[in-house]
Amino acid sequence: MIQSLFIANRGEIAVRIIRTCRELGIRTVVAFSQADRDSLPVRMADERVCVGPPPARESYLNVRNLITGAVLSGCDALHPGVGFLAENAAFARDVREAGLVFVGPDPDVIELLGDKIRAKRSAQDLRIPVIPGSEDSVRDGGHALETAEEIGYPVMVKAAAGGGGKGMRIVRGSGELADILAIASHEAEKAFSDGTVYLEKYIENPRHVEIQIVADTLGNVVHLGERDCTVQQNHQKLIEESPSPVVSAELRARMGEDAVRLLRGLGYTGAGTVEFLVKDGTHWFMEVNARVQVEHPVSEMVTGVDIIRQQLLAASGESLEVRQEEVRLGAYAVECRINARSAGRVTQYVPPGGFGVRMDTFLYAGCQVPPWYDHLVAKVIVTGRNRAEGLVRMEGALADLLIEGIATNQAAQRKIVSHPVFRKGTYGTGFMGEIFKEGGL
Amino acid sequence: MDFKELFALMERFEKSGLSELAFKRNGEEVCMKKAVPVAAGPASAAPLPVPAHPPAAEAGPSHAPDTEIIRAPLVGTFFRSAAPDAPPLVEKGDTVKKGRTLCILEAMKLMNEFQAEFDLVVVNILMDNGRMVEFGAPLFEVRRA
Numbered sequence: 001m002i003q004s005l006f007i008a009n010r011g012e013i014a015v016r017i018i019r020t021c022r023e024l025g026i027r028t029v030v031a032f033s034q035a036d037r038d039s040l041p042v043r044m045a046d047e048r049v050c051v052g053p054p055p056a057r058e059s060y061l062n063v064r065n066l067i068t069g070a071v072l073s074g075c076d077a078l079h080p081g082v083g084f085l086a087e088n089a090a091f092a093r094d095v096r097e098a099g100l101v102f103v104g105p106d107p108d109v110i111e112l113l114g115d116k117i118r119a120k121r122s123a124q125d126l127r128i129p130v131i132p133g134s135e136d137s138v139r140d141g142g143h144a145l146e147t148a149e150e151i152g153y154p155v156m157v158k159a160a161a162g163g164g165g166k167g168m169r170i171v172r173g174s175g176e177l178a179d180i181l182a183i184a185s186h187e188a189e190k191a192f193s194d195g196t197v198y199l200e201k202y203i204e205n206p207r208h209v210e211i212q213i214v215a216d217t218l219g220n221v222v223h224l225g226e227r228d229c230t231v232q233q234n235h236q237k238l239i240e241e242s243p244s245p246v247v248s249a250e251l252r253a254r255m256g257e258d259a260v261r262l263l264r265g266l267g268y269t270g271a272g273t274v275e276f277l278v279k280d281g282t283h284w285f286m287e288v289n290a291r292v293q294v295e296h297p298v299s300e301m302v303t304g305v306d307i308i309r310q311q312l313l314a315a316s317g318e319s320l321e322v323r324q325e326e327v328r329l330g331a332y333a334v335e336c337r338i339n340a341r342s343a344g345r346v347t348q349y350v351p352p353g354g355f356g357v358r359m360d361t362f363l364y365a366g367c368q369v370p371p372w373y374d375h376l377v378a379k380v381i382v383t384g385r386n387r388a389e390g391l392v393r394m395e396g397a398l399a400d401l402l403i404e405g406i407a408t409n410q411a412a413q414r415k416i417v418s419h420p421v422f423r424k425g426t427y428g429t430g431f432m433g434e435i436f437k438e439g440g441l
Numbered sequence: 442m443d444f445k446e447l448f449a450l451m452e453r454f455e456k457s458g459l460s461e462l463a464f465k466r467n468g469e470e471v472c473m474k475k476a477v478p479v480a481a482g483p484a485s486a487a488p489l490p491v492p493a494h495p496p497a498a499e500a501g502p503s504h505a506p507d508t509e510i511i512r513a514p515l516v517g518t519f520f521r522s523a524a525p526d527a528p529p530l531v532e533k534g535d536t537v538k539k540g541r542t543l544c545i546l547e548a549m550k551l552m553n554e555f556q557a558e559f560d561l562v563v564v565n566i567l568m569d570n571g572r573m574v575e576f577g578a579p580l581f582e583v584r585r586a
Contacts, residue, residue, distance in 0.1 A: 050576045065515055
């Protein structure tokens with residue numbers, strides 16, 4: 001078993017990892033930048049190492065300082081958390097070369113999944129339904145036109161190295177294809193230093209549904225049901241829930257089997273997520289997130305399985321604590337992400353509480369929210385016997401939550417949760433657009 | 442270099458993504474450092490608006506008003522000498538010319554020579570030989586010479 005874990009991350013995910021390490025008796029050493037000196041994970045960890053100045057590229061992305069800090073502080077494993085270097089295959093290799101266990105899948109698997117075209121091809125090889133599109137990157141305008149005609153408009157241009165909506169564009173007709181292709185490729189080049197793009201059939205107003213997987217090195221691959229992440233703004237998830245209001249037991253079984261077959265086929269270990277688009281009872285593979293995800297607590301609350309704990313067990317070469325036939329998909333869980341809209345000192349902080357309420361956050365009264373990093377500051381997670389009960393509980397939790405000193409999206413989240421369209425559960429990824437139109441946000 | 446050139450260089454540096462710039466020509470030398478470099482967060486949201494009040498000044502050892510603290514620029518192991526049996530690179534009280542190696546910081550099997558950025562007198566050595574240092578750890582108290 002891992003004895004000492006170096007946490008190469010910050011904020012609420014660092015806090016989350018420390019909590020499970022305490023339960024497992026693992027000593028924690030957390031990396032921090034000068035902007036996070038007084039942060040909650042730095043206070044909670046057994047030890048801490050300053051790895052650089054505030055800008056992420058000089059601290060949380062500083063491979064040399066992170067690995068040296070991990071080795072010199074006597075750790076035997078490194079957890080990358082989410083974001084930063086979590087899906088960087090070269091970093092995972094460097095960690096291993098330094099003699100540390102990397103808490104995550106094999107670097108070669110990370111690399112394969114990071115290339116959306118290769119990932120899609122792997123899924124196809126394993127007979128998993130994929131969105132019709134160009135088999136490969138689109139080479140030139142002529143090739144793109146041909147492919148687009150074949151799959152039919154509207155089509156989606158996507159970046160091979162993609163993520164976060166960068167390099168992604170919808171094309172509705174042949175007249176605009178060449179221009180949009182150039183813009184998307186340029187954007188991808190700027191964001192990922194790789195301008196490779198490909199085409200896909202654009203599925204209008206789909207649901208975004210993902211399957212949570214945990215896998216160990218002994219061949220156990222288990223899925224923990226789905227999360228519906230359809231409520232997004234600029235391709236950033238805002239609300240995640242499980243079960244999805246549009247996934248039947250039969251569809252859940254098919255998607256779960258596909259996700260397990262894919263990650264088993266790739267030799268995947270640790271926690272991972274297989275993302276699908278769903279429309280009218282049909283599902284298409286989209287991509288794999290080769291790490292634990294921000295929204296993992298939703299699946300934890302539904303199944304009662306601590307996903308970080310399974311990750312650490314798998315990284316230690318031990319068996320998962322749960323078999324597929326033991327997974328009980330409980331009633332209902334939902335998460336609202338609280339994002340900062342300004343940085344600064346939090347002057348007041350009162351978390352919600354009570355039956356079925358969980359807060360994952362690094363906030364405390366007096367803490368600093370630095371301007372340098374991701375804007376996620378808290379995750380409000382509630383459970384209920386069913387969706388209606390869970391959403392009423394979430395409304396209450398969002399009303400109780402008090403954060404002063406910084407601006408957040410808390411009020412916007414309350415509007416979404418109480419919106420009749422959201423309550424009915426019948427909406428697609430265009431839902432935020434509807435709310436925008438109403439002028440509510 | 443005349444002032445016009447210098448101001449032009451400052452302006453370009455201000456707009457660039459660099460956090461540090463050293464420029465040498467015909468025996469002249471200019472060093473520029475940005476106090477608050479441009480943010481480069483993870484591949485997510487745009488940087489948040491900057492806080493109204495600056496973060497608290499970094500805590501550190503107290504020192505005389507005419508001295509300054511030299512801090513570790515990276516995470517590593519602090520060595521006072523170039524090899525285990527070699528004498529220390531600098532001793533307390535030494536006058537050191539700019540460019541002279543003050544200590545070795547070992548990181549990922551690389552021996553990084555940490556050099557004096559200006560002429561100085563070593564007032565105090567603040568770190569024990571062989572200790573792990575984190576970024577920003579105080580190493581030397583020095584006085585500009």
